[in-house]
Amino acid sequence: MSSRQGQLFSESLMEQIQGRFHYIDHDVDGRARLFFDNAGGSFRLRAALDAFARIDALPDCPERMHERALYLQDIQTRGEEDIPRILNARDGSVYLSLTASAAMFEMVRAVMENVPGTNAVTTILEHPSSFDAMKLYCDARARRPRVARRAEQRADGRRRCRCDRLADR
Structure with a gap:
């Protein structure tokens, strides 16, 4: 068709x-x-799971210095090189993580530990784990967690977005 x-x-x-x-x-x-x-x-x-099972079944560690470990290191390196190609990411960086939630926690941690401020803002559009990650690191850093809700139409036609405390959501 x-x-x-x-x-x-x-x-x-x-x-x-x-x-x-x-x-x-x-x-x-x-x-x-x-x-x-x-x-x-x-x-x-199916082929990816078969390949994973075949490699995962090897009772060796890639952090060693013997033939099998070097083989595992090569597989890991090729996989890391393949991901940007699969995603068509010609430049920049690709963050590899087992889950979206784990990636979110790591990114929020990196920001909260390295960017000064008194509060942190997420939106209702973010991955659900952003709320939990932000709350955890705001508590650890004595910051105020806030969430930006969707933009509201004002009488003059412009849009306004308001932030509320995370606890108020």
Whole structure:
């Protein structure tokens, strides 16, 4: 099927693509589902899980200085080099973390420990872990946590955003 926006994948190509992932149309318990989740996980590529299991099964540590450790170091280095390529990040940096929540806590910690001030502001649009991270580091640094709510339309047509204490949300 064609359109002005492009061409849809053929059924056979869609089947090939879907066959490379676990649990596309059914959950782990066999129930039919549509996958619209953006916070509780992602599709698992079969080949990626197979590669992970193969490497994770090795009873060695990459921090050593022997042949297997050097092999593991090489795999880690290639993976770190591949991520920016996958994301098409030609310059700048990519922060690698196991979860979005862990990344949020690390970023908030870095800011709170290195930027002076008396308060910290997040918004209702941020990842939910930003509230917890900000509260934790505000308590540790004796700062006032605040949350910016959505902008409100004023009578003159301009938009205004107000901040409330995090505890008031």
